[in-house]
Amino acid sequence: MTTAAPTAQNRSPLHKYWVILSTRTQEDMTYRFNYVFGAIFRFLPLVTMIFLWYAVYMGRNMAPINGMSFKDMIVYNALMYIARGFSSVPGTMNDISKDIKDGLLNRYLIKPMDYFGYQVMYRLAHKLVFWYIALLTFPFVFWFMSASGHYFTHWPTLWEALAFLASLVIAFCVGIQFCFMIGNLAFWFLEISTFLFVVMMLEFFLSGQLIPLNILPQWMHQFLFLSPFSYEGYWPCVILMGKVPQDQLLPVLGRGVLWVGVFYAAVRVMWRMGLKRYSAVGG
Amino acid sequence: MMKNCLVREMQFKANFVVRLFTETMWLVMQFIYISVMYGQTGQIAGWNMWEMVVLAGTNHVIAQLFEALFYDNCMRLIDQIRQGDLDFNLIKPINTQFLVSLRYTDYASIVNSSIGIGIILFALGKLGLGITLGGVVLFAALVANSILIYYSILFILSVWTFWIGRSNNLMELYWQFGQFSRYPGEIYPWLLRRLLQTLIPMLIVSNVPAGVLIHKLQTGLIFYGFTLGVVFLALTAWIWQRGLQRYRSASS
Numbered sequence: 001m002t003t004a005a006p007t008a009q010n011r012s013p014l015h016k017y018w019v020i021l022s023t024r025t026q027e028d029m030t031y032r033f034n035y036v037f038g039a040i041f042r043f044l045p046l047v048t049m050i051f052l053w054y055a056v057y058m059g060r061n062m063a064p065i066n067g068m069s070f071k072d073m074i075v076y077n078a079l080m081y082i083a084r085g086f087s088s089v090p091g092t093m094n095d096i097s098k099d100i101k102d103g104l105l106n107r108y109l110i111k112p113m114d115y116f117g118y119q120v121m122y123r124l125a126h127k128l129v130f131w132y133i134a135l136l137t138f139p140f141v142f143w144f145m146s147a148s149g150h151y152f153t154h155w156p157t158l159w160e161a162l163a164f165l166a167s168l169v170i171a172f173c174v175g176i177q178f179c180f181m182i183g184n185l186a187f188w189f190l191e192i193s194t195f196l197f198v199v200m201m202l203e204f205f206l207s208g209q210l211i212p213l214n215i216l217p218q219w220m221h222q223f224l225f226l227s228p229f230s231y232e233g234y235w236p237c238v239i240l241m242g243k244v245p246q247d248q249l250l251p252v253l254g255r256g257v258l259w260v261g262v263f264y265a266a267v268r269v270m271w272r273m274g275l276k277r278y279s280a281v282g283g
Numbered sequence: 284m285m286k287n288c289l290v291r292e293m294q295f296k297a298n299f300v301v302r303l304f305t306e307t308m309w310l311v312m313q314f315i316y317i318s319v320m321y322g323q324t325g326q327i328a329g330w331n332m333w334e335m336v337v338l339a340g341t342n343h344v345i346a347q348l349f350e351a352l353f354y355d356n357c358m359r360l361i362d363q364i365r366q367g368d369l370d371f372n373l374i375k376p377i378n379t380q381f382l383v384s385l386r387y388t389d390y391a392s393i394v395n396s397s398i399g400i401g402i403i404l405f406a407l408g409k410l411g412l413g414i415t416l417g418g419v420v421l422f423a424a425l426v427a428n429s430i431l432i433y434y435s436i437l438f439i440l441s442v443w444t445f446w447i448g449r450s451n452n453l454m455e456l457y458w459q460f461g462q463f464s465r466y467p468g469e470i471y472p473w474l475l476r477r478l479l480q481t482l483i484p485m486l487i488v489s490n491v492p493a494g495v496l497i498h499k500l501q502t503g504l505i506f507y508g509f510t511l512g513v514v515f516l517a518l519t520a521w522i523w524q525r526g527l528q529r530y531r532s533a534s535s
Contacts, residue, residue, distance in 0.1 A: 044459045047475075048466065052320075052327070055470040059324030194301045201308055210312065211319050 016113055017121045024125030042081070043141055049077050066215045071151045072241060076212050078145060079237040084209060085134060086168045087175030087232035089123045093196050096183025101190065105278065116180055116267065123176060154242040163249040167236040170256040174231045177263035178203075184267065187274030208234030214243070228259040302391035306347070307398060313339055313465075328469035334497050335467070336406040341493040342464055343399035345426055349433045351392035356384050357434075357441040364444040369530060380523045384438065407496060414496070422495050425505070428512040429488035435515035436460075436483075442519075445526035464489035484511055 057063075057070040068076070096119065099105050108115045145151045156164065182199055185192055204210055206229035213224045213234045224230060235252060238244055244252060317339065321332040330338070360383050363369050372383050407414060437457050463485035468476050471486075479486040491508045494500030 041455060041459045045462050048462045051470040051472070051475075052466055055328040055467075056320050056324050058328075059326050065323050194305060197305045198308060201312060205312060205315070210316060215323075216319065 017117060020118060020121040021125050021128075024122050025128055040137060043137075046077060046081070046141075050074055053077075067243070068212060068215055069153075071149070071153055072243075073212065074145070074149075074151050075153075075241060076237050078142065078151075079240060080209055080233055082138070083168065083171055083233045083236040084207075085130060086127070086236075087171035087207070089126070089172075089176050089179055092119065092123060092176065092179035093182045093199075094193075095119075096180065097186035097192055097196075100183070100186040100274070100278065116271070119180070120176060127172070156240050156242060157246070159246055159249060160239055160242055160244075163244075163253060164236060164240040166253050167231065167239050167256065170231050170253065170260060171233070171236055173260040174228055174256065174263060177260060177267055178228070178232075180267045181263060181270065184270040184274055187270070187277050203229055203232065206230065207232040208237070212237075214238070226255065228263065231256045231259060299391050299394075303395060303398075306395045310339075310343060310398065310402065328467050330467045330469070330499075331410075333406045333409040334493075334499070337403055337410070337497055338467065338489060338493040339465065340399045340402035340406060341426070341496070342489045343402070344396045345429045345433065345488060345492070346461065347392045347396035347399060348426070349430045351389045351396070352430070353384055353434045353437065355387050355389055357437045359383075359386070360438075360441045361444050364442075364526075364530065367530075373527075379527075380520060384434070403496065410497065412497060418495060421505070422492055425492040425495060425508060428509055429492060431512050432484055432488050432515050435512075435519045438519045439522055442522050442526045445529045460485055484515075487511055 053070060053073045057073075062070055064070075064072070099108070105115070108118060111118075142152075182192075182196065185195070189195070206224065206227055208224075208230060213230060214221070216224060225234075235244075235256065239249065239252070314336070317332065317335050320327065321335070325331065327335065363372070363383070369383070372386075373379055375382060440456065460483055463471075463479050463483070468479065468486040468490050471479065476486065487504075487508050491500065491504055495505070
């Protein structure tokens with residue numbers, strides 16, 4: 001007796017998303033050298049960063065800056081690679097705005113699936129491949145940092161570790177929903193590439209990727225810590241570093257979840273309104 | 284050739300303005316970064332804040348001019364080699380390396396580089412440093428030399444395509460190496476610093492011209508910089524000839 005191949009009827013409705021995920025993953029793996037190459041050279045900026053901040057701290061006799069010691073600063077920058085590995089989804093804004101502008105949306109609209117569901121799976125596949133390769137390089141970098149300079153001075157508690165994992169999920173959700181929102185703007189504006197550039201710069205700054213948010217001037221803190229962008233980089237890093245008191249972990253994560261909800265609602269509303277304006281060219 | 288490009292560029296005026304705007308934003312970000320660091324200490328590896336700004340400005344001028352003249356052309360070259368589209372360049376009565384390297388000029392980048400010059404002048408004013416005619420001439424010559432070094436590196440990376448068929452990933456290296464030129468060489472440990480002054484001369488391209496303006500340089504390095512430029516340029520010509528021997532055309 002042979003088992004019948006699953007037919008369209010007895011497949012779960014979610015099966016199609018799995019198919020997208022697995023084909024996209026295979027597609028990416030075709031160019032795995034591309035990824036390995038990128039994965040290694042990605043860490044070059046960290047090298048510059050270490051020496052630059054070392055020079056800064058030498059200038060102040062290694063005194064901490066707003067509670068950030070030199071080692072903290074380096075660990076923060078290294079952890080940022082992990083956080084941004086979750087929250088940054090390059091190309092998403094561009095692809096979506098292009099689909100909308102060029103009328104390519106048609107081929108998704110006629111399919112029995114959700115466009116953003118498709119996008120999430122597509123990007124998730126990228127991330128899976130990214131992390132598959134990253135698992136080969138990241139541990140080495142972190143091991144090297146710990147062996148050469150004993151940078152890691154704080155061993156996270158169980159709660160911090162769990163909160164860190166949760167914050168990475170939030171990072172991904174905030175990152176991708178934000179891209180959807182900006183991509184959706186293409187329903188209303190024809191040319192948004194400049195705007196995208198400005199937005200990405202702001203993200204770079206507000207997420208704490210450029211400079212740790214907690215060493216920026218005090219008066220900006222309130223705004224910076226509450227902004228959704230802080231969840232794309234800053235919070236995961238400082239949570240794992242033990243810079244967030246235990247009783248603050250839940251409120252911080254809660255606000256993150258709230259932002260995910262707000263973004264999700266915004267994406268859906270924009271999508272509904274946008275589709276009404278949408279006109280596709282071609283047959 | 285250059286006139287032709289200017290006409291092409293002027294057809295898209297909005298794009299011109301946009302490029303100016305985005306590059307300026309990028310400079311503002313760099314300035315924020317520098318000022319945050321100098322908010323914590325007066326000196327970084329012996330450089331004060333405005334000296335660092337001179338360095339950033341110099342770097343900007345060099346990078347923009349390099350992109351204006353060579354960057355797009357090198358990108359095109361990679362595709363042309365891979366797809367076998369070089370023929371029309373090879374039959375023209377002009378040095379082929381010159382032609383493929385300078386075919387298109389990106390004027391927006393040239394305008395952008397003038398912002399860098401403005402920044403340098405402003406920072407020099409803050410430092411209370413005057414500029415002499417000799418200084419300007421030396422600076423200009425060193426900037427040109429740096430652009431040629433950048434060009435040589437990118438050109439060599441591009442020409443690799445003759446051998447390996449696809450080298451787009453190597454281009455990523457150009458951006459990553461660029462990181463090293465942004466800061467004073469003094470921050471790096473001895474070995475890395477020597478490496479960045481010889482094999483990957485990222486410190487020569489930025490630190491030497493900036494050093495001339497803020498009087499922070501040994502004369503030896505200036506001569507060394509020029510020598511390096513000549514050596515690198517000679518290397519490109521040699522590799523280009525070797526590469527062409529491996530070229531296979533795709534047209535009939």
